[in-house]
Amino acid sequence: MRHTSLVSVYLSLLLALLCQLFPWVGQGIIFRPDFMLVVILYWLLRAPSLCNVGTAWFAGLLVDLATGSLLGQHALSFTVTAFVALSYQRRLVLFNTWQLAGYVFVLLVIERVVILLLKLFEGNDNPGWHYFWPILASLLLWQFMILMFGGLTRPKTK
Amino acid sequence: MLKGVHQKLEAQQTPAFFVRGPSLFSRMVLFCALSISIMAIDARLNYLSQVRQAFIAALHPLEIVANAPGEWYRDIKKYFSVHNQLVQENYALKQQAFEHQVMLQRLSTIQAENEHLRSLLNGNIPIQPKAVLGEISHMGRDPFTHTVVVNRGSQHNIKAGQAVVDSKGVIGQVTRVYPFTSEVTLITDKELSIPIQIERNQLRAIAFGEGNNTLDIPYLPTNVDIKVGDKLVTSGIDGVYPAGLAVATVTKIQQNPESPFAKIVSTPIAEVTNHLQLLLLRLPDAKESVAPQPQPEAIPDHKKDFVSTKKPKAKTNASH
Numbered sequence: 079m080r081h082t083s084l085v086s087v088y089l090s091l092l093l094a095l096l097c098q099l100f101p102w103v104g105q106g107i108i109f110r111p112d113f114m115l116v117v118i119l120y121w122l123l124r125a126p127s128l129c130n131v132g133t134a135w136f137a138g139l140l141v142d143l144a145t146g147s148l149l150g151q152h153a154l155s156f157t158v159t160a161f162v163a164l165s166y167q168r169r170l171v172l173f174n175t176w177q178l179a180g181y182v183f184v185l186l187v188i189e190r191v192v193i194l195l196l197k198l199f200e201g202n203d204n205p206g207w208h209y210f211w212p213i214l215a216s217l218l219l220w221q222f223m224i225l226m227f228g229g230l231t232r233p234k235t236k
Numbered sequence: 237m238l239k240g241v242h243q244k245l246e247a248q249q250t251p252a253f254f255v256r257g258p259s260l261f262s263r264m265v266l267f268c269a270l271s272i273s274i275m276a277i278d279a280r281l282n283y284l285s286q287v288r289q290a291f292i293a294a295l296h297p298l299e300i301v302a303n304a305p306g307e308w309y310r311d312i313k314k315y316f317s318v319h320n321q322l323v324q325e326n327y328a329l330k331q332q333a334f335e336h337q338v339m340l341q342r343l344s345t346i347q348a349e350n351e352h353l354r355s356l357l358n359g360n361i362p363i364q365p366k367a368v369l370g371e372i373s374h375m376g377r378d379p380f381t382h383t384v385v386v387n388r389g390s391q392h393n394i395k396a397g398q399a400v401v402d403s404k405g406v407i408g409q410v411t412r413v414y415p416f417t418s419e420v421t422l423i424t425d426k427e428l429s430i431p432i433q434i435e436r437n438q439l440r441a442i443a444f445g446e447g448n449n450t451l452d453i454p455y456l457p458t459n460v461d462i463k464v465g466d467k468l469v470t471s472g473i474d475g476v477y478p479a480g481l482a483v484a485t486v487t488k489i490q491q492n493p494e495s496p497f498a499k500i501v502s503t504p505i506a507e508v509t510n511h512l513q514l515l516l517l518r519l520p521d522a523k524e525s526v527a528p529q530p531q532p533e534a535i536p537d538h539k540k541d542f543v544s545t546k547k548p549k550a551k552t553n554a555s556h
Contacts, residue, residue, distance in 0.1 A: 092298075099295070099302035101374030108379075131260065135267040139274075143291045145377040146412065146419060149284055150275035154268055161264035196275075202380045202426065203447050209379070 087121050087128050091137055094118075098144055108208050111215035114141050115189055118156065119182060120223050122163050123170055124230050134160035148200065155192035159185050171230055175221075178230070182220050186213045285412075292414040299417075303373055367515040368392060370400075372508070373417060382425040382445065384408075384508060388516060389416045397476060399517045405482035405505035406430065406470060407514055420514075423483065423504055424449050432483050433471035437461055440471050443483065443502065451484050453500040458491045462500055475520055482506075 094113040118137045121129035138156030142149045163185050170178060190210055198204070258266075278284045368388055376383030388394050390413045398410040400420045408428060412419040421428050426447040433440050439461065443451040456462070466486040472479025484502040491498050 096298055096302055098377070099299050101303055101306055131263040131267055135271065138271070143288060144295065146288075146383070147378045147380075148275055149278035149288070150271040150273075153274065154271035157264060157267040157271060161260060164260055197380050200380075205380065 084128055087125070087133070090117050090121070091140075094137075095140055095144060098141065108211045109215050110212055111219040112186070112189070112212055113219070114138075114152075115156065115159070115186065116216050116219045116223065118160070119163055119185060120220070120227075122160055123167055123178075123182075126164055126167050131157055131160045131164065148196075151193060151196045154196065155189045158192050159189040162188055175224060178224075179217060179221060183213065183217055186216050288412075289414050293416065296416050299373075366518040368394065368518070370514055370516050371512045372514065376419070381427075382408075382422040382447070382449075383411070384420050384422065385417050386410075386420055386514065386516065387417055389414050389418050391415050394418050394516055395519060398519055399477045399481075400514055401481055401517060402506045402508070402511065402514045404507055405484075406477060407504075407506045407508055409476065410516065418516075420516075422508060423451060423506075430477065430483060431471045431473045432468040433479075434462060435467040435469050436463075440473070443468060446501075449503065450487075451502045451504065453502065454497060456498055456500060457496060458498045460498060462486055462489060462498070464489060467505075468502060478517065 091114070094117040097113040114137050118129070118134050122134065134156040135153050138151075138153035139149070141152040141156075145152075166181070170181065173181065187210070190213060194205075194209065274284070370386040370388040372384045373387045374385050376385065384407075386400070394410060394413050396410055396413050396418075400407045400410060406423060408420050408422040408425070410418050411421040411427075422445070423430050423443070424445045424447065426445050429442050429444045430451075431440070432443045432453070441453050441456060443453050446452045451468075453462075453468075464486055468483045468486065470477040470479055470481045470483055482505045484504045486500060486502045488501040489498055490501075
């Protein structure tokens with residue numbers, strides 16, 4: 079069994095916030111992975127006892143404050159995504175890496191769609207397909223995190 | 237045997253049924269409701285701007301850390317710039333400064349003449365706005381809005397509403413001020429509009445940001461005298477942007493037979509992506525003191541002035 083503490087969760091969130099704050103120039107914003115979302119999904123799926131919908135909401139609120147968008151938009155999208163992520167969390171331990179990546183892809187799409195809907199409500203134009211490109215970058219980041227810090231805990235098979 | 241089982245149970249976590257608290261769904265509903273109410277408060281009421289300011293101020297050290305690699309890269313590039321290149325640049329800049337000085341000499345005489353003429357006509361003498369030099373620290377992080385963040389904030393007396401220009405033309409307006417930084421909304425943003433004038437024929441209009449690096453000038457009839465390539469400058473009517481700053485050039489004019497209005501598209505002259513320095517112009521003082529607190533006594537005075545200046549004219553008219 080791996081032990082993860084609450085401190086590591088919040089430290090990693092702080093690090094993700096730092097990455098989010100990097101100045102991404104011009105078109106680079108298209109290839110920017112959603113650091114906060116990937117980190118929060120990682121903890122949600124790996125240690126749901128430490129990290130819950132509330133943590134996701136809090137992370138979303140931080141993103142809102144940092145990006146200067148309408149307060150509560152990312153909080154809402156993170157909450158919805160966390161809900162979907164956690165409702166099937168128990169089955170995920172049986173997935174292999176690629177199935178898991180597929181599932182995370184769906185979650186990332188959900189988050190983007192929620193934000194898109196909120197932004198459209200606000201009166202913005204349809205941004206076009208390049209709006210969804212960061213999903214791929216986020217997915218790469220997800221795979222990187224799985225490689226670096228290990229996947230989800232599996233039941234030991236003898 | 238029984239003892240062993242007991243120990244195993246103790247080592248395990250308490251069954252989830254008791255620990256988890258409210259169910260996942262109810263948590264989701266709670267936090268969704270919370271975020272929606274926060275959104276409503278942030279969009280309609282101004283209670284949360286203080287929270288945002290405090291948070292951004294607290295985030296400032298983190299932001300410095302995040303911006304550090306880019307600055308190092310810039311410093312290193314500066315350090316290794318070749319001597320020859322610097323000499324050339326110095327030469328070019330000196331030449332440019334010389335040309336500008338010659339132009340400035342003419343400008344000062346023209347300005348004096350203009351002020352004199354305006355005073356003869358009892359007109360207002362336009363105030364030269366003071367400015368603060370700022371540097372773009374990064375582009376806005378929200379891909380839906382067109383903003384840049386500048387390294388000057390309320391600590392440097394920056395106020396929301398100030399106009400921001402670069403060496404080519406108008407960039408936009410300060411919309412949010414934090415203690416050490418401020419957010420500048422570009423004129424291409426959907427939220428921003430700017431009163432303009434066509435330089436060629438002094439036709440006044442208002443340009444609206446389109447959200448995609450262009451400006452739109454709506455509500456002008458199809459037979460309006462605008463050509464592709466016309467330069468748009470600020471008209472100075474709003475009191476925010478000083479008159480005569482370059483804004484955009486007209487790039488496309490579409491005439492739709494079904495619509496009584498022409499679709500006029502123009503692109504901004506200012507180059508936000510190409511350099512870092514920009515100027516934040518001070519708001520004109522007179523406007524600032526009068527606009528927020530209209531004094532009831534001041535208005536009759538103005539009216540009196542207005543009447544007294546008009547009366548002689550009426551008299552002369554009558555006498556003629």
